[in-house]
Amino acid sequence: MEYEPVIGLEVHAQLLTQSKIFCGCSTAFGLSPNSLTCPVCTGQPGSLPVLNKKAVEFAIRLGLATSCRIAPYSLFARKNYFYPDLPKGYQISMYEFPLAVEGFVDIAADGQKKRIKLIRIHLEEDAGKLKHGETAENAGFSYVDFNRTGVPLVEIVSGPDLRSPQEAGDYLRKLRSILQYLEISTANMEEGNFRCDANVSVRPKGQKEFGTRAELKNMNSFRFVEKAIDYEIKRQIALLKEGDEVVQETRLWDVGQGITVSMRGKEEAHDYRYFPDPDLVPIRIDDSWIEAIRKALPELPEAKRKRFVDAYGIPEYDAEILTSTKALAHYYEESVRLFPEPKVVSNWIMGDLLRELKRDEKEIDQCRVSPGHLAEMLGMIREGTISGKIAKDVFEEMYRTGERPEKIVKDKGWVQILDKGAIEKAIEKAMEANPQQVEDYRKGRDKLFGFFVGEVMKETRGKANPKLVNELLKERLKK
Numbered sequence: 151m152e153y154e155p156v157i158g159l160e161v162h163a164q165l166l167t168q169s170k171i172f173c174g175c176s177t178a179f180g181l182s183p184n185s186l187t188c189p190v191c192t193g194q195p196g197s198l199p200v201l202n203k204k205a206v207e208f209a210i211r212l213g214l215a216t217s218c219r220i221a222p223y224s225l226f227a228r229k230n231y232f233y234p235d236l237p238k239g240y241q242i243s244m245y246e247f248p249l250a251v252e253g254f255v256d257i258a259a260d261g262q263k264k265r266i267k268l269i270r271i272h273l274e275e276d277a278g279k280l281k282h283g284e285t286a287e288n289a290g291f292s293y294v295d296f297n298r299t300g301v302p303l304v305e306i307v308s309g310p311d312l313r314s315p316q317e318a319g320d321y322l323r324k325l326r327s328i329l330q331y332l333e334i335s336t337a338n339m340e341e342g343n344f345r346c347d348a349n350v351s352v353r354p355k356g357q358k359e360f361g362t363r364a365e366l367k368n369m370n371s372f373r374f375v376e377k378a379i380d381y382e383i384k385r386q387i388a389l390l391k392e393g394d395e396v397v398q399e400t401r402l403w404d405v406g407q408g409i410t411v412s413m414r415g416k417e418e419a420h421d422y423r424y425f426p427d428p429d430l431v432p433i434r435i436d437d438s439w440i441e442a443i444r445k446a447l448p449e450l451p452e453a454k455r456k457r458f459v460d461a462y463g464i465p466e467y468d469a470e471i472l473t474s475t476k477a478l479a480h481y482y483e484e485s486v487r488l489f490p491e492p493k494v495v496s497n498w499i500m501g502d503l504l505r506e507l508k509r510d511e512k513e514i515d516q517c518r519v520s521p522g523h524l525a526e527m528l529g530m531i532r533e534g535t536i537s538g539k540i541a542k543d544v545f546e547e548m549y550r551t552g553e554r555p556e557k558i559v560k561d562k563g564w565v566q567i568l569d570k571g572a573i574e575k576a577i578e579k580a581m582e583a584n585p586q587q588v589e590d591y592r593k594g595r596d597k598l599f600g601f602f603v604g605e606v607m608k609e610t611r612g613k614a615n616p617k618l619v620n621e622l623l624k625e626r627l628k629k
C-alpha cells in the first residue's frame with residue numbers, strides 16, 4: 151500500500167517591538183539574566199497587564215500580507231499549565247477569538263504554485279528560558295531567566311496542506327521572508343525567534359480521513375525541520391506496515407541521533423483550561439486602522455518578483471531566487487543600479503555568489519563582496535581588462551578578502567593579454583607541440599579547434615583575450 155504524509159505547521163515568531171507585550175520592559179537580547187523584568191512579566195500578585203499597541207499592529211500587518219481576514223473582535227485567554235519558566239502559571243494567548251483567520255501563503259512546489267491555507271494568526275506572550283548548569287561549579291543546578299518572559303509572539307497555524315518535508319521547508323522559508331519583508335521579526339531560526347512545531351501523520355493514498363498525528367518539537371533549523379519530518383513519516387509508515395498503530399504524542403527531534411523520540415502524550419486543548427483573561431479587555435479593531443496599515447505595507451515578495459521580471463527582463467526563476475530575502479533583493483537592485491545589465495548581474499549572484507554563501511552557510515548581509523565591488527569587476531570584464539575566466543578567480547579572492555577587484559587584479563598580475571604578439575607566440579608554441587593535431591585539423595577535423603583554444607589558454611594561464619585567441623588561431627591554422 152502507498153502512503154501519503156499530511157503535515158501542518160505551527161510557527162512562533164518573535165515580534166520586533168521595543169517593549170514586551172503587556173509591560174514596559176525592554177525586549178533587548180543578550181543582557182544579564184532577569185535584568186529586564188518587572189512585577190507584570192514575573193506575575194506578581196496585584197500587577198496588571200497593559201496591551202502593547204505596536205504588537206497588535208505588527209500582527210495585523212502579517213494578517214494582511216497573508217490575505218487573512220482581520221477579526222473585528224478578538225480576545226486574550228489564559229492557557230494554564232505549570233512549568234518553571236512560566237511565573238504566572240498561565241500563558242496569555244488567544245483561543246476562541248484569534249486576531250486573524252483564513253489566509254494563505256503560496257509556495258512553489260516542483261515548479262508549480264501551491265496554496266497553503268493559514269487557519270489563524272494570534273498574539274501571545276513568550277515564556278522564560280531555562281538554563282541547565284553547564285560549568286563545573288553549577289553542574290546539577292537549573293536557572294531561569296525571565297528576560298524573554300512577555301516578549302510578543304505571533305503564532306501562525308497552517309492548514310494540513312503540506313505533503314512533503316520539502317514543501318514544509320519551502321513554506322517556512324516563504325513565511326520567514328514575509329516576516330522579514332514586513333520588518334516585524336528577524337525570523338532567525340538559529341537564534342530562536344522563529345520556532346516551528348510540526349503535526350505529522352500519514353494515511354493510505356486516496357483515503358480522506360487523516361491518520362493519527364504526532365507533534366514534533368525542538369527543530370531549530372530549516373534543515374532539521376525537513377530531516378525530522380522525513381524521519382517521522384518513515385517511522386509512521388513502518389509502524390502501519392507492521393500492523394501497529396501510531397500514538398498521538400509529542401516527540402522531540404534528537405539532533406545527535408537524527409531521530410524523533412517520544413516526549414509526552416499529547417495534551418488536548420481542555421487540558422489547558424482556557425478561559426478569557428479577566429485583566430484584559432477584548433480588542434476591537436476598526437476598519438480605518440486596518441486600511442491605514444494596509445496602505446503602509448511595504449512591497450512584498452510576490453509583488454517584487456513580478457516587478458523584477460517586468461523591469462529587469464529576467465526570467466521568473468531568477469526573480470524567485472533574487473527576491474527570496476529582502477536583503478538579497480536589495481543587493482541585486484543595488485548591483486544593477488551600478489552595472490545596468492540585469493541578466494549579467496543575476497547570473498553572477500545566482501551562480502558564484504550564492505554558491506559561496508551556501509558553502510559557508512552564510513547570509514547575504516555577511517558577504518564581503520559589496521554591490522560596488524561586484525559592479526566594478528563586471529566593468530573590468532566588459533572593458534576587456536580581465537577575461538570571464540579570470541573573473542571567477544577575482545571573484546573568489548574578493549569573496550575571501552573583501553578587497554576591491556582592481557587591486558586584486560593588479561596585485562596578482564591578472565590583467566588580460568590583449569597583445570597580439572604575445573598571443574601569436576602562444577599559438578606557435580601550441581602548434582609546434584601538437585603537429586599531428588595541426589595536420590588532422592587541416593584535413594577537416596574541425597572539432598580540434600577547441601583543443602587549440604584550450605592549449606593557448608593554458609600557455610597564457612587563462613589570461614589571453616578569448617576573442618583575439620579565436621580570431622588569430624583561425625587565421626593561423628588555415629595556413
Ligand SMILES: [Zn+2]
Nearest residue numbers: 173175188191
Ligand atoms: Zn515587565
